Amino acid sequence: MTALLEVTNITAGYGDGPAILDGAHLTVVPGKVHCIIGPNGAGKSTLLKAICGMLKIRKGEVVLKGERLNGLRPDQILRKGICFVPQERALFPKMTVRENLRMGGFTLGDARELDRRVDAILDRFPILRERANQHAGTMSGGQQQTLAMARTLIIRPDIVMLDEPSLGLAPKIVQEMFSIMKMMSEEGVTVLLVEQNALMGLKNSDIGVVLDLGRTLIEGPAADVLADPRIQELYLGGRKAA
């Protein structure tokens, strides 16, 4: 299958500091959920930030549907179809849920179309409908994460990148986050997920990617990655995946 996004041997880091990514590569297949795992400091979040233009790529290239993205700003990359939800969820705490959703469609020129899409999202997520006029900063962590993920759907992106969406959430809420992710995938949105909980992340994904020290170690079907003895030993504490 043709790759939707191709990351080839990229090197990137923060400011003038040392490279966090050093030769990482990634092939993103359309419509699939990809889970990136690895130890702390492996460069998982850095990889997402480099793809979405928050960090400058020093070497290598990122290509989306045949178009090179190197050097573009985050707002330009969003317009190409890649949406990123960082760990801190990137919400506007003093804006209402509805206003946050409207901001999700900032790049849409048509205000009426934006209103239609916001209403469609509110219909799909009743908890957001209930709280449409509430400030986002006053909601629970799970509700905020739901809002952050739902907001990405407004522009109907090709790829949604989620950086540790389960961080700080109760297990029941985490399961809901994975359900939303599955729903996104079923609708044809490609998901690129960074997850600290490797077992849960891989179980809910189609493709697994293992990063270590800024390089891609393993890339393949999630079930194969999960069964790999090195992964069992290194990241899953020797547990056999059920």
Next chain:
Amino acid sequence: MAQFIQVLILGLALGGVIALMGSGLSLVFGVMRIVNLAHPSLIIAGAYVAYWAFKLWGIDPIVMLPIAALILAGIGVLLYRLMFEQEAKSARYSEMTVLLTFALAMMVEGLLGAFFTNTQRVTSPDYATDAFFISDIFIPKGQLYAGIVSLVIIGGLALFLKYSRMGYAIRATTQNRDAAELLGVNVNLVSVVAFAIGIGLAGAAGALVSFVFSFFPAKQWEWIAMLMSVVVLGGMGSILGTVVAAFSLSVIAAFVGTWVGATWSTMTFFLALFVILLIRPEGLFGEKPEMA
């Protein structure tokens, strides 16, 4: 009782102008974290635009207001591009802007002094020295008109921020710059626009100030303390807070000026700044600073 109402009215009338003077400062801080110490000097520049237009061509300062705002907004774009844009991503941006804008304030004061001397000036349309009388109570027309125009401008600004696409972008950038950029907002453009609006508001305030207060280039040092106290009490970056604080302090200053002594009136603002920083540094509508 009549005196109480009289003082209250005078305080409220001035509150509107002070709110407009502070709102540009607050907007610029909210969006770009620029502590613009040069804001009062730019208000004075706006006042000179209105003053000379009135003196040379007899143009009413309220009519001149949009032109003063546009001229100052244009200067704002140039200043932002020259002084602030390059350093916008620096971790010490806010601290740097204090020094940069302090230098800018000195420069603007020097230039205005060189061109127009330090003579006190005031624009004098007929209404500036006229008043409405309701029984024993008088309402100075100049202050009333300036207050009403200020509130109309602030109301327009609030509607613009609440409902326009650029307003959404400005509010989003104020609350979370990185998130705004990730959602497609060109934060550099938003910064330029917000800075231009902020400095344009200084120009608009200057046109009104020109017939409400006497002014000269060095007057800025008195006004910066007054405006900082208004903006800090309201919560840095909160336009609503700035308006509430401006009216509150203006009314208090009016009562202090009447019952304690005129010289203590300005002191109200300085004392308020000191007390606010001591007991509630985030102000009325601001956010508590995060602990390191």
